[in-house]
Amino acid sequence: MTHLVEVAFKGNRKEFYLWDGEEVPRVSSSVIVEADRGEDLGRVHSVGELAQRRCTGCAHGCGSEQPRLRMLRPATGDDERRAAELRAQDEEVRRKAMERVKAHGLVMKVSDAEWQWDRKKLTFYFTAEKRVDFRALVRDLASAFRTRIELKQIGVRDEAKRLGGIGRCGREYCSASWLPELRPVNLQVAKDQHLSLNPSQISGACGRLMCCLRYEHEFYVQSRKRFPKEGKILVTTNGEEQVVSNDIFGDRVTLRNAEGDIRVVPLAELRAGIERRAAGAPSPRRLRDETDDDPAPGPDADDARSGDDSLIPDDTATRGMAVHGSTALDERLPGDRRPRRTRGRRGGRRHRPTDSEGTSPPSTPRNRGRSSDHGTQEPPNED
Numbered sequence: 204m205t206h207l208v209e210v211a212f213k214g215n216r217k218e219f220y221l222w223d224g225e226e227v228p229r230v231s232s233s234v235i236v237e238a239d240r241g242e243d244l245g246r247v248h249s250v251g252e253l254a255q256r257r258c259t260g261c262a263h264g265c266g267s268e269q270p271r272l273r274m275l276r277p278a279t280g281d282d283e284r285r286a287a288e289l290r291a292q293d294e295e296v297r298r299k300a301m302e303r304v305k306a307h308g309l310v311m312k313v314s315d316a317e318w319q320w321d322r323k324k325l326t327f328y329f330t331a332e333k334r335v336d337f338r339a340l341v342r343d344l345a346s347a348f349r350t351r352i353e354l355k356q357i358g359v360r361d362e363a364k365r366l367g368g369i370g371r372c373g374r375e376y377c378s379a380s381w382l383p384e385l386r387p388v389n390l391q392v393a394k395d396q397h398l399s400l401n402p403s404q405i406s407g408a409c410g411r412l413m414c415c416l417r418y419e420h421e422f423y424v425q426s427r428k429r430f431p432k433e434g435k436i437l438v439t440t441n442g443e444e445q446v447v448s449n450d451i452f453g454d455r456v457t458l459r460n461a462e463g464d465i466r467v468v469p470l471a472e473l474r475a476g477i478e479r480r481a482a483g484a485p486s487p488r489r490l491r492d493e494t495d496d497d498p499a500p501g502p503d504a505d506d507a508r509s510g511d512d513s514l515i516p517d518d519t520a521t522r523g524m525a526v527h528g529s530t531a532l533d534e535r536l537p538g539d540r541r542p543r544r545t546r547g548r549r550g551g552r553r554h555r556p557t558d559s560e561g562t563s564p565p566s567t568p569r570n571r572g573r574s575s576d577h578g579t580q581e582p583p584n585e586d
Contacts, residue, residue, distance in 0.1 A: 207254045208274055210236055210245040213290065213317050214328070214365035215379050217248055219258050219270040227251065233278035233286075240351070241323040244278055244286045262384035282320070289318040296348070300327055303343050311335050314362045324351045330362055360385050363409040370407065377414050388412040392420050395427075426451040430470065440476045441466075 206222045220236050228247050235242055258264040297316040311331040325348055337354055344352045364378035393405050407413040430449040437444055444458040454470045
């Protein structure tokens with residue numbers, strides 16, 4: 204009978220294999236499996252129904268197809284000692300690889316190195332911001348370690364998953380302990396939960412947004428569907444009120460009326476009040492937006508035209524127009540709230556100096572078009 208087995212390797216790397224033996228291997232037991240051009244040693248992570256479910260849902264799973272590689276045999280004590288010796292050499296190998304990278308002048312960071320159990324392949328995992336041409340580096344490493352070299356570029360989140368560590372919660376990274384796949388996390392997830400948008404508070408050790416932000420995101424999305432949107436105007440028993448904030452854990456809504464008074468009501472009471480108001484109550488007064496224009500002056504607006512500047516309506520003053528007495532206000536067109544602007548002559552002739560004969564200088568081409576009706580000016584009266 205063929206069994207599906209999930210095997211874990213160094214750096215939380217997992218693969219699925221087929222086992223043709225009669226006895227199902229135990230979880231956490233060491234096994235020898237087929238690898239790329241050789242054999243490798245790993246530990247059983249899941250078997251049976253759990254392995255079937257993970258194979259169809261994990262990123263490293265095979266989906267509906269069966270895996271092609273097979274588990275060969277259970278590992279012996281000598282096999283485990285040999286694997287432990289290789290794991291001790293991985294850090295030294297990584298340091299030598301970093302020296303070669305600096306010698307070639309490549310902008311990349313070698314995060315980890317992993318020997319295959321039969322020493323037929325050596326894999327280096329590195330991170331880089333851009334694409335790196337490492338063909339010369341591969342030839343150099345192959346001549347130095349006398350084996351097949353493979354370089355794999357990974358992201359910063361995959362690097363944190365492979366190396367592991369302790370998060371700010373005091374527990375091991377979720378990506379390194381139990382998280383089956385790294386789902387993308389964007390800033391909208393933090394906005395939906397009303398969290399701080401400061402990157403230093405919502406980012407993990409890898410510098411990206413924490414994976415745990417997605418755990419409760421669906422709960423927040425489904426819970427907010429029961430509440431009115433913030434900023435919406437509702438017609439309640441107290442009139443029109445605007446939604447200020449929602450408390451999804453206490454089922455309470457904060458409202459603000461036209462006068463600026465704020466009250467907090469339970470969600471059930473708010474819904475009941477809206478239904479009673481919609482049943483047949485008269486329409487309440489409408490909230491005034493701060494950006495709306497002031498209403499047209501009423502019957503008492505004539506008192507403001509008495510000539511006192513202090514009684515001029517505020518809308519005239521805020522428009523930045525110079526109003527003297529009641530002249531500008533009386534020149535309003537019917538239905539127009541703005542005073543009519545009268546264009547005066549620029550630079551009057553009243554105090555213009557005259558010559559010795561008592562006549563003004565001839566008009567220049569600039570003020571010729573602004574002369575009197577006949578184009579000439581009468582001399583001043585010497586009497």
